Amino acid sequence: MLAYGFHAMFPPRAHGAFQLQDTAAMAQFEPIGYVRSDRTEMSVGHWANVESRIELDPIYVKGLAGLGEFSHVVVVFHLDRIPPFDPGKQLARNPRGMEDLAPVGVFAQRTKFRPNPLGVTAVELVAVDDKGITVRGLDALDGTPVLDIKPYIPAFERKDHVRLPAWVDRMMDGYF
Known part of the structure; x- marks a missing residue:
């Protein structure tokens, strides 16, 4: 067995009206x-x-x-190795820190700064x-x-008529 815990369990946190209270229902993973x-x-x-x-x-x-x-x-x-998610700063941000791109929400980009x-x-x-x-x-x-x-x-990944915002091509230049 690997001796690694996912910070044991993430502590309950409040974001607006939604609050996780049942720690037994929280996800726990083992590498x-x-x-x-x-x-x-x-x-x-x-x-x-x-x-x-x-x-x-x-x-x-x-x-x-x-x-x-x-x-x-x-x-x-x-x-x-990513610091804990800060909703005040990371819920919407400029993709890849590019100041000339408008901020977009965390769920509209593949940023490493995520709630999970x-x-x-x-x-x-x-x-x-x-x-x-x-x-x-x-x-x-x-x-x-x-x-x-x-x-x-x-077949699991393929989707027809995929639409992407124009900023994605610019943001991805040089990533892979």
């Missing part, structure tokens, strides 16, 4: 493994060619059976072995707890 990467500090971009290793807890290694047949996977991870610090990235699967996987394009730092790995299946 299945950790990211191993040369990236140790957050950077704004250039993640496309970064190769990372996801080392799994040995109890989950059998879960990799058949994964090598896929070219891509989706990695769900805990943004464990979860990262989700589709990446290229480079290799699968008896200890974990190697991926390319994962925007997570060395030591980041990994919560789940899913095969990338386009």
